Amino acid sequence: MEDDRLVIAGEELGSRLIMGTGGAPSMSALRAALAASGTELTTVAMRRVDPSARGSVLDVLSECGIRVLPNTAGCFTAGEAVLTAKLAREALGTAWVKLEVIADEHTLLPDPIELVEAAEQLVADGFVVLPYTNDDPVLARRLEQIGCAAVMPLGSPIGSGLGIRNPHNIELIVERAGVPVILDAGLGTASDAALAMELGCDAVLLATAVTRARRPERMAAAMRHAVEAGRLARLAGRIPKRRYAQASSPFEGIATS
Numbered sequence: 001m002e003d004d005r006l007v008i009a010g011e012e013l014g015s016r017l018i019m020g021t022g023g024a025p026s027m028s029a030l031r032a033a034l035a036a037s038g039t040e041l042t043t044v045a046m047r048r049v050d051p052s053a054r055g056s057v058l059d060v061l062s063e064c065g066i067r068v069l070p071n072t073a074g075c076f077t078a079g080e081a082v083l084t085a086k087l088a089r090e091a092l093g094t095a096w097v098k099l100e101v102i103a104d105e106h107t108l109l110p111d112p113i114e115l116v117e118a119a120e121q122l123v124a125d126g127f128v129v130l131p132y133t134n135d136d137p138v139l140a141r142r143l144e145q146i147g148c149a150a151v152m153p154l155g156s157p158i159g160s161g162l163g164i165r166n167p168h169n170i171e172l173i174v175e176r177a178g179v180p181v182i183l184d185a186g187l188g189t190a191s192d193a194a195l196a197m198e199l200g201c202d203a204v205l206l207a208t209a210v211t212r213a214r215r216p217e218r219m220a221a222a223m224r225h226a227v228e229a230g231r232l233a234r235l236a237g238r239i240p241k242r243r244y245a246q247a248s249s250p251f252e253g254i255a256t257s
C-alpha cells in the first residue's frame with residue numbers, strides 16, 4: 001500500500017493510524033505500543049507536558065522517530081486554545097496543532113462556538129489546524145471552509161470505548177469533505193477502527209483503547225492491522241447490501257434429473 005499514503009497539508013504519512021498518548025501505564029509500555037502501532041504521528045497534550053523536562057513522552061517520540069502533533073487538550077475557551085497552540089509552536093517548532101476546545105469536564109465534547117473561533121484565529125496565524133469536532137456534517141464543513149487542514153469528528157465521547165455511535169453522520173462528513181477526515185475518540189477495539197476506515201475516513205486517531213487495554217502492545221498491533229484492513233476494504237468496494245438471498249454460484253447449466 002505504499003502508493004496509498006495519507007496526505008495532510010501537503011505532507012505524506014505512511015500510516016493512517018495516529019496515536020494519542022494519554023493513559024499509558026508507563027513510558028516503556030507506551031514506547032512498545034507506539035512501535036507496534038506503526039504510527040508516524042502522535043499527539044501530545046501541551047498543557048500536561050514540560051518540553052524542557054527529560055524522560056517525558058516527547059523523548060519517547062523522538063527516540064522512536066515519531067512526529068509530534070501537539071494538542072490543546074484541557075482548553076475550554078478559544079483564547080486558551082490559541083495561547084496553547086502558540087506556546088507549542090514556540091517550544092516544538094511545529095505549526096501543526098490538533099485543536100481541542102472542550103465544553104465541559106463531564107462530557108468532554110467539543111464546544112463548537114469556541115472551536116470555530118479558535119480555528120479562525122489559528123488559520124489566520126498560519127497554523128495547520130486539525131480540529132477535534134462533533135460528528136456534525138455542518139460543523140465539519142464550516143471548519144473546512146475556514147481553512148482547517150483536516151476534520152476530526154468523534155466516534156463517541158473521549159475514553160468511552162463506545163465506538164462509532166453515528167456512522168451515518170460520519171459517512172455524510174466523508175462524502176462532502178475536501179480535506180482528510182480523521183475519526184477521533186471513542187474507539188474501543190479493532191473492529192471500530194476498521195469500521196471507521198470502511199466508512200471512508202482517511203485515518204483514525206485513538207488513545208484509550210490501546211493505553212488502557214490489558215495488553216497495550218497487542219492492541220496497538222491489532223489497531224494497525226484493522227486500519228489497514230478497513231482501508232483495503234474501502235478501496236476494494238463492499239458489495240451492496242441486499243434484502244434477499246442471492247446464490248453465490250449461478251444455477252444455470254446445473255444438470256437436473
Ligand SMILES: CC(=O)[C@@H](O)[C@H](O)COP(=O)(O)O
Pocket residue numbers: 020021022073100132157158159160161184185186187205206207208209
Ligand atoms: C480529542 C481527544 O482527546 C482524543 O484524541 C483522545 O486523545 C483519543 O480519544 P480516545 O482516548 O477515546 O481514543
